[in-house]
Amino acid sequence: DTAVSQTPKYLVTQMGNDKSIKCEQNLGHDTMYWYKQDSKKFLKIMFSYNNKELIINETVPNRFSPKSPDKAHLNLHINSLELGDSAVYFCASSQVRGRRAHTQYFGPGTRLTVL
Amino acid sequence: GQSLEQPSEVTAVEGAIVQINCTYQTSGFYGLSWYQQHDGGAPTFLSYNGLDGLEETGRFSSFLSRSDSYGYLLLQELQMKDSASYFCAVRWGIIFGKGTRLHILP
Numbered sequence: 001d002t003a004v005s006q007t008p009k010y011l012v013t014q015m016g017n018d019k020s021i022k023c024e025q026n027l028g029h030d031t032m033y034w035y036k037q038d039s040k041k042f043l044k045i046m047f048s049y050n051n052k053e054l055i056i057n058e059t060v061p062n063r064f065s066p067k068s069p070d071k072a073h074l075n076l077h078i079n080s081l082e083l084g085d086s087a088v089y090f091c092a093s094s095q096v097r098g099r100r101a102h103t104q105y106f107g108p109g110t111r112l113t114v115l
Numbered sequence: 116g117q118s119l120e121q122p123s124e125v126t127a128v129e130g131a132i133v134q135i136n137c138t139y140q141t142s143g144f145y146g147l148s149w150y151q152q153h154d155g156g157a158p159t160f161l162s163y164n165g166l167d168g169l170e171e172t173g174r175f176s177s178f179l180s181r182s183d184s185y186g187y188l189l190l191q192e193l194q195m196k197d198s199a200s201y202f203c204a205v206r207w208g209i210i211f212g213k214g215t216r217l218h219i220l221p
Contacts, residue, residue, distance in 0.1 A: 033209065041200055043158065043211040056209070090157060094207075102148055102165075102208045106157035 003027050004107035006091050012113045013081055021076045021110045023091030031055075032074040033104065034066060035090040043090070049074055050096060078112075086114045117141035119203055119212035126218040127193055135188045135215045137203035147179050147186040148208035153199045161201075162188065163208070193219050 004025045013019055025032065033056075034046040048056035049068040063079045074091060091107040119139045127133040137147065146165040150158040164170055164179035164186060176189040190197055200214040 041152075041214050043202060043214070045209045045211075048209065092158075102146055102163050103160045104148075104150075104158075104208055106159070108157050 004091060004093055004105050006089075006107040006110050008110060009108060010111050010113075012115065014115055015081055015083060017081050018077070018079045019081060019112070020078070021089055021091075021112075023074045023076070023107055025072055025091075025093040025105070025107075027093055027095075027105060029093040029095045029105070030071055031094050031096050032068065032071075033092040033094075034074065034076050035092060035106075037088045037090060037109070039087070047074075047076075081112075081114045083114050086112055088112070117205060117210050119205060119210065121201075121203055121212045121215045123213065124216045124218065126220065128220050129193055129195060131193050132189065132191050133193060133217065135190075135201050135203075135217070137186050137188075137212055139184050139186075139203070139205050139212075141205045141210070144181065144205065145207050146205070147177070148204040149175075149177050149188045150202045150204060150208075150211070151199050152202065152214070158202060160208075190217075195219055195221065 006023050031050045033048045037043045047066040052068045065077045068074045088109045090109045092104040094104045121137045148163045149161040152158045162177035169178045174191045179186040198219045202211045202214045204211045
């Protein structure tokens, strides 16, 4: 059973297009995240949702819009894609309370290439 | 704000011990986490220190000194499969350092 899954794994698209990445976790966690990892492997937090409520919204262009329909899902929609959006996007989840509150479980990543 | 400093690359020999250091500056400290990431893979959790001292998990150990804003990850009995990038992270493990690429020589 996959703990955190993302679709698609690869996404190649043209500049100006709109695309979505989906994420699902079956760990029963209450918090989910989106990260962007650039070509230099720098991993940067973008958004975080706790129980469907947005709790972290880092400095990210408003072309990026997260949406959490329920605790197990966190999707990322990107409008008007730009070349600089090319990166690997990771979804992650964690449980806010408890002994392992600090432990994040990452999805396999979505490699986005904007041409 | 927060910042984390770790060496960009470290090279060690198979079977040896290597230490990867991390110094941090953060407003509000909630522990130091360590993640491993193989090329093409996702980060995976290795260790967490909420209090000063050493945490041991098999061949991996992690140390924290809050007074020095410093921690390290210690990898023992290095294996080729340990070749990966290692990240320290603060603020419930959501602010990551730039990663240390570990190269292991046979």
